[in-house]
Amino acid sequence: IEGGLLASPPPHQYEFARLNLTYVITSKRKLAQLVYDHKVNGWDDPRIPTIVGLRRRGYTPEALQLFAERIGVTKSDSWIDYSTLEGCLREDLELKAHRGMAVLNPVKLVMTNWDEVMGVGHLEPCSQPALPHAPHGASSDAAPEGTEPPPARHFTIGKEVWIDREDFEEVPPKGYKRLFPGNKVRLKGGYVIECTGCTKDANGLITEVLATVVPDTKSGTPGSETVKVKAAITWVGVANGVNAEVRLYDRLFLDAQPDAGGKDFIESLNPNSLKVITAKVEPSLANALPGQNFQFERHGYFVADRVDHVQGRNPVFNLAVGLKDSWGK
Known part of the structure; x- marks a missing residue:
């Protein structure tokens, strides 16, 4: 080697192609343009692939490591579909993200016979597991070695609950199994209800869905499965929803x-x-x-x-x- 500065064999530099991910850009110059032109809300905007942006979006180190392992490295330019990254996040969160019920497009459901069946103003306590599946294929009430199972979630059900508008159809399409007049569904973790109709405002917008509660069908209680339904819907109680x-x-x-x-x-x-x-x-x-x-x-x-x-x-x-x-x- 010239000058005797490097030992034999001489080092070799290997160059690999950059990561091209569909539906995003990774160029720092172009990301800066988005930030400084206020097309996004700063460097930590969850829509851009910066480290702070990905963390704020909910991506975990484990999901990013899994993504890197799956795509590998190459010397030729290629595009990796964004859904590959999303799939890695789903896989990582499936067994460790605590569950919760949320109603994104709420409409009120009123159980018209609640006071008669349950008592005026009664709020019935309900609970659901935080994790329905335990890690590593263990039983649902198990926990990883050295850790305690996460505490159950507690909430109440009363005469009025919030449901998603998409869970009610006045005239149901073929194959629809959720709420429509005459159909029964289970409020997840709660009771079986039978839809009786709805009320509308002057513009024809549905303001309330009406139903009756079926007694003795609370989830987890003896005999609760005697009434068979084809669907269970999520809900949030009006009394303690946030x-x-x-x-x-x-x-x-x-x-x-x-x-x-x-x-x-x-x-x-x-x-x-x-x-x-x-x-x-x-x-x-x-x-x-x-x-x-x-x-x-x-x-x-x-x-x-x-x-x-x-x-x-x-x-x-x-x-x-x-x-x-x-x-x-």
């Missing part, structure tokens, strides 16, 4: 390769990449710690926002990923 700000994040770009081939990536921005709603959530979710991940049952995985969520006073949740890949479907 208002929460929920931020529904979608992909930042409409084009899978927004900056490929010299394209103007700004023109591909998704105008609906963020939707902010007020949801109803069960009491346990209001006590979440910033950065804590949950599965909102039937909706997806959410994380208590690291910046704006205040435990017990101002619940704010960000959508991390849906329960299944529904992009473009």
Whole structure:
């Protein structure tokens, strides 16, 4: 070796292709343009692939490590579908994200015979497990070695509860199994109810769904399964449900390769990449710690926002990923 400075054999530099992920950009210059032009809300915006952004979106180190293991490295340019990253997060959170019920598009359901059957003003205590599946395939009431099982979630059911509007159809389409006049469903963790109709305002908007509670059908009690139903729906009690700000994040770009081939990536921005709603959530979710991940049952995985969520006073949740890949479907 010239000059005798390096031992033989000489070192060799290997170069690998950069990571190209669909529906996002990873160029620091272009990310800076999005931030400084206020197209996103800072470097920790959950829609951009910065470390602080991914953490605020709810991504875990384990999910990112699993993603890196699955895609490997290559010397040729290629594009990795964003759904691969989302799938790694779902897989990581499935067995460790505590469950909770949330109603994202609420309408009130009134059980018209509640006072007669249960007593005027009665609130019935209910509970559900925080984790329906134990890690490593153990039984549902087991816990990893050296740890205690997470405490159950506690809430109440009364005459009025919140349900999602999508769980009621006045004229049901074929195959619809949830609430419609004459049909029975189970309120998850609660009672079987039979829908009797609805009330509407002057504009025809449904303001209340009406139902009757079927006695002696509370989940987990003897004889509760004697009334068979084809669907169970999630709900939140009016008496102790909590208002929460929920931020529904979608992909930042409409084009899978927004900056490929010299394209103007700004023109591909998704105008609906963020939707902010007020949801109803069960009491346990209001006590979440910033950065804590949950599965909102039937909706997806959410994380208590690291910046704006205040435990017990101002619940704010960000959508991390849906329960299944529904992009473009």
